[in-house]
Amino acid sequence: MKLRLLLFALASIILSSCSSKRNLVYFSDLADSSIYKTRILNIAESKIKSGDILGINVSTLSPESNILFNSGVNNNPIRPIDPTQPTPTSSQTPIGYEVDRAGNINFPVIGKIKLIDLTKEEASDKLYNALNGYVKNPIVNVRFLNFRVTIIGEVNKPATFNIQNDQVSVLEALGLAGDLTLYGRRENVLLIRQTGNDRTMVRLDLNNKDILNSPYFYLQQNDVLYVEPDKSKLQLTNNTRTTSIIVASATIIGILLSRLLFN
Known part of the structure; x- marks a missing residue:
């Protein structure tokens, strides 16, 4: 029984070492008891582009x-x-x-x-x-007729969405994609925007309330949002086989130790 408890504790330590504390709350810097009010100055009408x-x-x-x-x-x-x-x-x-x-x-x-x-x-x-x-x-x-945005990465429904209204925010677009998964990095959402011959890439922090005033809070036609996976998922994906090997090795070592002790 003690041996089983030891092995279970060892496996728990290995699995817990792959995870880290993460912030899953939008606008987490906004106090619960406060009223945050700001004038909307970042709404910009979409302009007609080549290919529209x-x-x-x-x-x-x-x-x-x-x-x-x-x-x-x-x-x-x-x-x-x-x-x-x-x-x-x-x-x-x-x-x-x-x-x-x-x-x-x-x-x-x-x-x-x-x-x-x-x-x-x-x-x-x-x-x-x-x-x-x-x-x-x-x-x-x-x-x-072609106002669309693409949301990929750690969201529940990655896809390209046709927007009836040509004014859509980052939050509304992510809502269309079923919101971020638990592994999505809310503090590091990548926005890709092409204007003429220029391509702009900017990181957005959805944990920070200042995103509401960002000039990139409202999307333009053909914008792409990419939600990066958290390091815990990358570690979980890369270390699944390693973890299995370690647990199996620990089991074998435990069996050998038990036999030595009995002998």
């Missing part, structure tokens, strides 16, 4: 003009497909206008028009001014 797909709807007093501008006539119409959803029929599939490398779209009647680096509202105003010479007081609405 825009849904553009034009409303006028002329039924013929509405048919012309909303018929989806385009040299390069794009039909975005969400792999997590059933394949839509042709009547349900929105037709978008892809922004080419020069930042232009090819729109009916007015031809090529440059929209890169504009917000949705700015693009609507520019299209309004361009169309106003052909129809009177058109109403132009622009939206993103």
